[in-house]
Amino acid sequence: MSENREQISEIKRKISSLNLNEKVFDGIDLTFGQQLYERGKPKKYFESTIELFKALGGKNIVEIGCMRAPLRHPIAELHSDCCNDGHSTYFWSLSGANVESVDICPNAVRIARESCKEFKNCKITRGDGIKFLEYFTSRIDLLFLDAWDVDDNTAYAENHLTAYLKAKPRLNKTNIIAIDDTDIGKGGKGRYLVPVLMDDGYQILVKGRQTIALKEDGR
Numbered sequence: 001m002s003e004n005r006e007q008i009s010e011i012k013r014k015i016s017s018l019n020l021n022e023k024v025f026d027g028i029d030l031t032f033g034q035q036l037y038e039r040g041k042p043k044k045y046f047e048s049t050i051e052l053f054k055a056l057g058g059k060n061i062v063e064i065g066c067m068r069a070p071l072r073h074p075i076a077e078l079h080s081d082c083c084n085d086g087h088s089t090y091f092w093s094l095s096g097a098n099v100e101s102v103d104i105c106p107n108a109v110r111i112a113r114e115s116c117k118e119f120k121n122c123k124i125t126r127g128d129g130i131k132f133l134e135y136f137t138s139r140i141d142l143l144f145l146d147a148w149d150v151d152d153n154t155a156y157a158e159n160h161l162t163a164y165l166k167a168k169p170r171l172n173k174t175n176i177i178a179i180d181d182t183d184i185g186k187g188g189k190g191r192y193l194v195p196v197l198m199d200d201g202y203q204i205l206v207k208g209r210q211t212i213a214l215k216e217d218g219r
């Protein structure tokens with residue numbers, strides 16, 4: 001990715017404050033009200049991630065876990081009862097980047113394809129995210145991990161770490177990893193992954209509803 005240092009520093013500063021006033025939940029059994037009205041929402045994280053991605057000259061986005069809630073309003077609007085998942089695939093596609101999204105659930109794939117049908121730059125595949133990454137051969141500038149739901153007695157945190165490890169050989173030297181649901185269950189989907197990213201030299205720009213991690217070539 002190419003560089004524009006001042007602009008990038010400014011975006012990083014903005015990202016670092018995305019979690020201000022956001023609640024963090026140790027548990028995972030949130031009430032309906034907590035889910036909808038107390039948690040931070042993904043929208044501002046997507047918008048800032050895309051800003052950073054563009055400033056870095058990124059071209060390719062890979063997403064594990066596509067949008068599963070239909071988009072029935074302008075993307076600029078935020079509705080608590082609709083936008084808690086985030087409509088991620090639409091945001092990524094709107095950026096103009098090459099988007100590859102994968103989801104194991106046929107219904108989620110159907111909804112995402114229908115919602116993003118206007119975008120020629122978006123390809124949505126049905127399948128397991130880890131297998132998909134094993135066979136993926138293109139370069140990745142932004143990896144968004146938002147698949148295995150945060151449920152008791154499931155390996156959601158391990159699976160998100162495994163997905164990163166599978167993607168690692170394909171990540172460009174400068175790259176962004178974004179993870180959703182890191183504000184619940186003591187780190188949620190990023191519980192095992194975020195410490196590994198730190199060991200791998202990533203800067204954790206923010207940790208809130210989402211975690212955004214940046215690795216910069218030569219830094």
Ligand SMILES: C[S@@+](CC[C@H](N)C(=O)[O-])C[C@H]1O[C@@H](n2cnc3c(N)ncnc32)[C@H](O)[C@@H]1O
Pocket residue numbers: 042064065066067068069085086087088089102103104105108127128129130146147148149
């Ligand atoms: C929280 S939703 C994704 C929300 C979406 N990223 C958004 O912002 O609107 C999680 C998705 O991950 C998918 N998923 C679960 N296990 C998966 C797997 N093994 N491989 C790929 N996708 C998976 C689910 O089917 C579900 O659609």
